[in-house]
Amino acid sequence: MSSEVPDPTDIDAASVEPVRIEDEMEQSYIDYAMSVIAGRALPRVEDGLKPVHRRILYAMHEMGVTSRSSHRKSSSIVGETMGDFHPHGDQAIYDTLVRMAQDFSMRYPLVDGQGNFGSMDGDPPAAQRYTEARMAAIAEELLEDIDKDTVDFSSNYDDRLQEPDVLPAAFPNLLVNGSSGIAVGMSTNIPPHNLGEVIDATVELIDNPDATVEDLMEHVKGPDFPTGANIVGRDAIYSAYKTGRGRIRVRAEFEVEEWKRDRERIVVTEVPYQANKARLVERIAEDVTEGALEGISDLRDESDRDGVRIVVELKRGANTDVVKNRLLENHLERTFGVINLALVDGQPKVLTLRETLQEYISHRKEVVRRRSEYDLAEAEDRAHILEGRLKALENIDDVVDLIQDSEDRDEARAGLEATFDFSESQAEHIVRMQLGSLTSMESAEIEDEYEEVTAEIERLEAILGSESALYEVIKEELLEIKDEYADDRRTSIIEDMGTVTHEDLIPQEDVFVVMTEDDYVKRMPIENFEAQGRGGKGIIGADVKDEDRVTTVFRANTHDYLLCFTNHGQVYRLKTYEIPEMSRTARGKSAVNILDLDPGEDITAIVDTDAFDGEEYVTMVTKHGYVKRTAGEEFDNILSTGIIAASLEEGDELVDVDVTDGSKDLVIATEQGMTIRFDEDEVRAMGRNARGVNGIKLEDGDAVAGLVSTDEDDERALLTVTENGYGKRTLLSAYRTQSRYGKGLIDIKTNERNGPVTAVKAVTEDNELVLMSERGQIMRTRASEISTVGRNTMGVTVMDVEAGDAVASVDVIPAELGVDADETATNEADVDTDSPTDE
Incomplete structure (x- = not known):
């Protein structure tokens, strides 16, 4: 007799059925996915519970651990649950038990815990052998009448016992306590709500089966988080209730308090749902240390058992609104993504508020x-x-x-x-x-x-x-x-004043924007430059590199929209704050990283749209003397890649831009010192793709230097500045109106001393000027320092330009933004009083 033991697996199959491996993998994965979806990760719509929650509560019910009994060791409850109903490991069961006992996780905790069950700071609970628990009174309402054949039961995992498929649920727990979970290929994230509001909405739907989501929202105002805080806006709430999906912004509750003389502090008393408070404070401290969050002198967490209290003390002179908005953008506001997904008849389904009820x-x-x-x-x-x-x-x-x-x-x-x-x-x-x-x-x-x-x-x-x-x-x-x-709402709903944007984090201030020929750009606070008397050298305003030179300097507010016109006739739009703020000695940042400029494309003119009111024209002039007007509204929607502002003939470039209203005179100045003044109406309004019409006849070798708009009542003067730092003011009334496309009149002598004209501006006595040289010297002076003389004169020294350097740009600061400076004597000896002559 043989002693070999037969292999029990060595048995001939009754039949073998060929199966495509793709089909088998697909079906097996679907089976696995549905097992996870239905048996682990998603709650049932009827009682709002996942299997592990339901099994813990039912095990406590069977053990008699009710709200009227004494507390039992958590390990005992976990053991009974694992042994009889949920064979998936004690830690997973204990973690679920802990969450049901946390009043900062559950709006209405289903477990009454005794001992350390964790904290909002992310502290872990004590081990299950140390903590005790029993059912909360409200949890018994979920199990009420379960012994009266109210729900179906199924065999447990080893067929020894029966467990409920769902609890009777005397209140809509899915909405009241919410739920979250990640299944295979789907997830759910249902926020908690106020019990009284949900019950009122349920009664409303019973009384009025045709009630709409809007009707139900008369009762359910929105989610009600256990940690309080504020929901920003109602549109996202409506979307979540109407479609089952939405993104709700939850903002911490805080207030600004007077602290010491000239100092304030921001005190946070409620944080967004599911936020780790300790990590929140830590991240704020990290931002302060790294310099990403300025204006904070001290940060403390003074929270205790009575509630949350995070104190952010501000430095003297700090901009409270900017600090507050930075905190909101990065720390005190978060988004709760609502996905109202639950099991309905064993199938996952995204439900509206009405369908859920x-x-x-x-x-x-x-x-x-x-x-x-x-x-x-x-x-x-x-x-x-x-x-x-x-x-x-x-x-x-x-x-x-x-x-x-x-x-x-x-x-x-x-x-x-x-x-x-x-x-x-x-x-x-x-x-x-x-x-x-x-x-x-x-x-x-x-x-x-x-x-x-x-x-x-x-x-x-x-x-x-x-x-x-x-x-x-x-x-x-x-x-x-x-x-x-039922109790009162904890979460308030506040009006949506707009998402905190990067713009909200930038203080409104006037700055200088500097551009170079190689299109490096930066902004600097205007306070960095005090006014000087004319003839000064100024101070360093930009550290330009070899073969580069400054071409433009102008004033703007950080929140203004700027239209940037290029020599190629394109126009781009950006906010001033999008230009990086740098020190006086910094070169700047390449404009290619800010605007989508083509190779060889340079910014030649910038218009601040802050003065637009809807009836303006953007008037442009080119190097070859062409002029055109286009309605300002055509520049409202500008792509990031820019749009055409003017079509240019070969070799021509866009030189200057001004904003007019249809009733102005246009003054065009050339590099050789000629000017022409004519009525704006002589240039018909045309589309962006037009080239324009002739504005001035140019002598050989001459080119347009700039454009100014004026009218017959204008008491301003025309400021003309040459490359060598000389300039003069002449009343605009001294320039008689001519017909378009004439040679014009002599404005300034452009001899070897003066050099060619680099800029023309319309100024008043109260204006201040900012001049910048090609090598980065910047000077701020008053317009009144420059004498008012007639046309066809030499002018006076405005800026002491070193050999090899030249004035690159001139900008005018409005009178209300000027900063007083010590009176500086005017050098009258520099004035050339040659009498003007017409040509």
């Missing part, structure tokens, strides 16, 4: 119906017994004699059934009756009980016979729970 009402309707049927059967059984007892009391002597004459109970029971027409259950009950129940008092009690049971039967039959009566029961029970457990 409808599903709950349908569940509750079934629970009340099954409970009523159960109670009716119990009442009918009891009534039947009581009827037998009453009948026995009416024939008590004969009943007693029959029982006495019987040999045993079986004979007595059979005799009662045959003689008095008792049913088997009635006869059994009578046989087992005690003699004490035959008293007249006991007889009266039986009659009273029979009347009560009869009335209960009639009530239950009415409920089962009328849908409206059944709904009334649901409503009554919901309102009872509301009276017992």
Whole structure:
């Protein structure tokens, strides 16, 4: 006899069915996914619980660990749950138990914990052998009537016990406590809500089945987080309730307090839901240390058991609004992404607010119906017994004699059934009756009980016979729970004043913007440059590199929109704050990194649109003397890649731009010192793609230097500045109006001393000027320092330009932005009083 033991796996298959591996993998993965979706990660719409939550609560129910019992060790509850219902590891079960006990995680905690169950700072709970727990009173409402055949049961994992598929859920727990979970290919994130509001909305839907989401939102104002804070705006709430998805902005509750003289502090008293408070404070401190968050002198977490209190102390002179907005952008505001996904009939479904409540009402309707049927059967059984007892009391002597004459109970029971027409259950009950129940008092009690049971039967039959009566029961029970457990909202809903943008984090201030020929650009605070007397050298305003030179300097507010016109006739739009702020000695940042410039494309003119009011024209002039006007509204929507501002002939470039209103005169100046003034109406308004019309006749070698708009009542002067730092002011009224496309008049002598004209501006006595040289020297002076003289003169020294350097750009600062400086004497000896002559 062979001693070899046969291999039990070495058995011939009855049949082998070929299967494509792709099909098998697909089906197996779908099976796995559905197992995770239905058995682990998603809550059921009826009770709002995942299997592990449901099993923990049911295990506590079976153990008798209710709100009226003493606390039990958490390890005992975890052990019972794992041993009987949830064989997935004790740590996963304990983590779920802990979360159900945290009042900062659950709006209405389902577990009453005793001991360390963690904190908002992310501190872990104590080990399960140290903590104790029992069911919270509100959790018992989820299990109420579970023993009355109200829900279906299934075998547990080893077929020893039965566990509920869903709990009766006397309130809509899915909305009240919310849920979150990640399944395979989908996730759910349902925010918690106020119990009273949800119940009111449920009652509304019962009373008015056609109620819309808008109607329900009259009751449910929005999510109500256990940590309070504020929801910003109502549109996202409506979207979440209307579609089942939405992105809700949750903002910390804080206030600005006067702290010390000239100092303030920001005190945070509520943080967004699920925020780690300790990590929040740590991240703020990191930003302060790294210089990303300025203006903060101290940061403390003064939170205690009474609530949250984070104190942010500001430095003296700090801009409170900027600090506040930076905190909001990076720390005190977060987004809660609503995905109202739950299991409906075993399938995942994204639900609207109305659908969620409808599903709950349908569940509750079934629970009340099954409970009523159960109670009716119990009442009918009891009534039947009581009827037998009453009948026995009416024939008590004969009943007693029959029982006495019987040999045993079986004979007595059979005799009662045959003689008095008792049913088997009635006869059994009578046989087992005690003699004490035959008293007249006991007889009266039986009659009273029979009347009560009869009335209960009639009530239950009415409920089962009328849908409206059944709904009334649901409503009554919901309102009872509301009276017992409802509380005030913790989360406020504030109006949406707009998302905190980068612009909100930039203080409004006037700055100088500097550009070089190689298109390096930067901005600097205007306060860095004090006014000087004319003829000064100024101070370094930009460190330009070899073969580069400054071309433009102008003033703007950090929040202004700028239209940047290039020599190629393109125009780009950006906010001033998008230009990086740098020191005086910095070169700047390449404009290619800010604007989508083409190779060889340079910015030649910039218009601040802050002065636009809708009736303007953008008037442009080119190097070859062409001029055109285009309505300002055509520059409203500018792509990041720019749009065409003017079509240019080969070799021509866009030189200067001004904003006009259709009633101005245009003054065009050339590099060789000529000017022409003509009516703006001589240039018809045209589209962006047009080239324009001739504005001035140029001599050989001459080119347009700039453009100014004026009118007959204009008392300003035309400031003309040459490359060598000389300039003059001449009243604009001295330039008579001519027809377009003439040679014009001599404005300034452009001899070897002066050099060619580099810029023309319209100024008043109160204006200040900012001049910048090609090598980066910048000087700020008053317009009044420059003498007012006639046309065709030499001018005076405005800026002391070193050999090899030249004035590159001139900008005008409005009078209201000027900064007083010490009076500086004007060098009258520099004035050339040659009389003007017309050409």
